Amino acid sequence: MKMPKHFLFGAASASYQVEGAWNEDGKGVSNWDVFSKIPGKTFENTNGDVAIDHYHRYKEDIGLMAEMGLESYRFSISWPRIFPNGTGEVNEKGLEFYNNVIDECLKHNIVPFVTLYHWDLPQVLEEQGGWRNQATVDAFVRFADTCFEAFGDRVRNWITFNETVIFCSLGYLSGAHPPGIEGDAKAYFQTTHNVFVAHARSVERFKQAGYEGEIGITHVFNPAFSIDNEADNKFAEMHANEFATHWFYDPILKGTYPEYVVKQLEQQGLLPDWTQDELDVLKRTAPMNDFIGLNYYCPQRVMKNDTALVMAGGRENSTGRPGNPSFDGVYKTVLMDDKVYTKWGWEIAPDAFLDGLRMLQARYGDVKIYITENGLGDVDPIVGEEIMDTPRIEYIESHLRAVKHAVQEGINVSGYYAWSVIDLLSWLNGYKKQYGFIYVDHENGLARKKKQSFHWYKEIIATRAEDL
Ligand SMILES: C[C@@]1(C(=O)O)OC[C@H]2O[C@@H](O)[C@H](O)[C@@H](O)[C@H]2O1
Numbered sequence: 001m002k003m004p005k006h007f008l009f010g011a012a013s014a015s016y017q018v019e020g021a022w023n024e025d026g027k028g029v030s031n032w033d034v035f036s037k038i039p040g041k042t043f044e045n046t047n048g049d050v051a052i053d054h055y056h057r058y059k060e061d062i063g064l065m066a067e068m069g070l071e072s073y074r075f076s077i078s079w080p081r082i083f084p085n086g087t088g089e090v091n092e093k094g095l096e097f098y099n100n101v102i103d104e105c106l107k108h109n110i111v112p113f114v115t116l117y118h119w120d121l122p123q124v125l126e127e128q129g130g131w132r133n134q135a136t137v138d139a140f141v142r143f144a145d146t147c148f149e150a151f152g153d154r155v156r157n158w159i160t161f162n163e164t165v166i167f168c169s170l171g172y173l174s175g176a177h178p179p180g181i182e183g184d185a186k187a188y189f190q191t192t193h194n195v196f197v198a199h200a201r202s203v204e205r206f207k208q209a210g211y212e213g214e215i216g217i218t219h220v221f222n223p224a225f226s227i228d229n230e231a232d233n234k235f236a237e238m239h240a241n242e243f244a245t246h247w248f249y250d251p252i253l254k255g256t257y258p259e260y261v262v263k264q265l266e267q268q269g270l271l272p273d274w275t276q277d278e279l280d281v282l283k284r285t286a287p288m289n290d291f292i293g294l295n296y297y298c299p300q301r302v303m304k305n306d307t308a309l310v311m312a313g314g315r316e317n318s319t320g321r322p323g324n325p326s327f328d329g330v331y332k333t334v335l336m337d338d339k340v341y342t343k344w345g346w347e348i349a350p351d352a353f354l355d356g357l358r359m360l361q362a363r364y365g366d367v368k369i370y371i372t373e374n375g376l377g378d379v380d381p382i383v384g385e386e387i388m389d390t391p392r393i394e395y396i397e398s399h400l401r402a403v404k405h406a407v408q409e410g411i412n413v414s415g416y417y418a419w420s421v422i423d424l425l426s427w428l429n430g431y432k433k434q435y436g437f438i439y440v441d442h443e444n445g446l447a448r449k450k451k452q453s454f455h456w457y458k459e460i461i462a463t464r465a466e467d468l
Contacts, residue, residue, distance in 0.1 A: 164196070221360075
């Protein structure tokens, strides 16, 4: 079976991780421009000052995407490139850059799929409290509307936020992302709520203004499975799915928060300070969401936590390797002998991906789904002059097969975006953790080189995965 005609084969990137030009053409300073320069915060003190220079090489990069036959390119807009101070004056050069990227995509019949927020917050807003501050919510809605206005005549697919759980948990629980706060669970839940309100208000604006196309949000999808059928561990699985998935998906798709989590937070004094208006906007706009984007890399294997250890902070403990207890100490993630893992300890589990998609359909019904990220972070083998990233081919092949089975079962998956189209800066892993179909040679002026997986994905797209 070929993937349906409307199904988009894509690949993704994010502004801070590819663009560079961190202080060019009027761009304002982002929180990551500042945070990445604090010694010890990133792997080998890498930062996005230059990244892979996509700002100057986007034509070459999109040309390579076209050569691959890529149907859609998911990229993000750097907020401080549009609003150097977060709000106020618009930077025309910033609009010009993204107009050029969009036009280059369309020239090659590549659908531009735009993420508004992929973690690079204007530093001015971060200094005013970031996502803890209502002013940031208001500024985001203005930023979103400015982008709808500037690009909405050619961009028909919009994602408001990428992975709220990551920038809020690493920002306020582990401290591994800006603003680098550790252990503030109240701020963690408050900021997730503020982001959901910013999303809902932006969706309402998009629909009220009558812009063409579709809008949604991208969440991590990290389904929890108990290590066995022990009652305590099955409880851990339920608890983990409530906090890691339902707390994020319910307010978007149902317009209400999961009862179980609300009760827990009430008991612990961690419930966000929300208003009825905010709860109303979530409820009112839930049906307006056109899709949910999922970033799936791996499941989490959980059991009842039996260590007193509270969640360890810092970069090393935030790169997703199992073994950390949950923030509330109820459960912990574990490595299991019968599973296969990446070099960063992420389980390779396409079967769990399919089981997870079934779980989502059972809870949220026939919602349109895009797999907005999936890929293998690896140190790619180089054989002679060739980058022989066979492990990435095997990873993507097995996960695309799971997507195909889901579609055959009637689960409404409408696209697959590999992370990442090109090797780029990983927030906490520098340039060591490669994800791309295209290699970037940091020893040779950032020269681009097609990997083995580039040719493989080109064939998959051309045959619409018929032989998978
Ligand atoms: C933590 C990490 C990684 O570096 O492996 O997970 C996978 C992928 O998720 C994306 O949303 C991030 O923008 C991208 O940088 C990657 O980040």
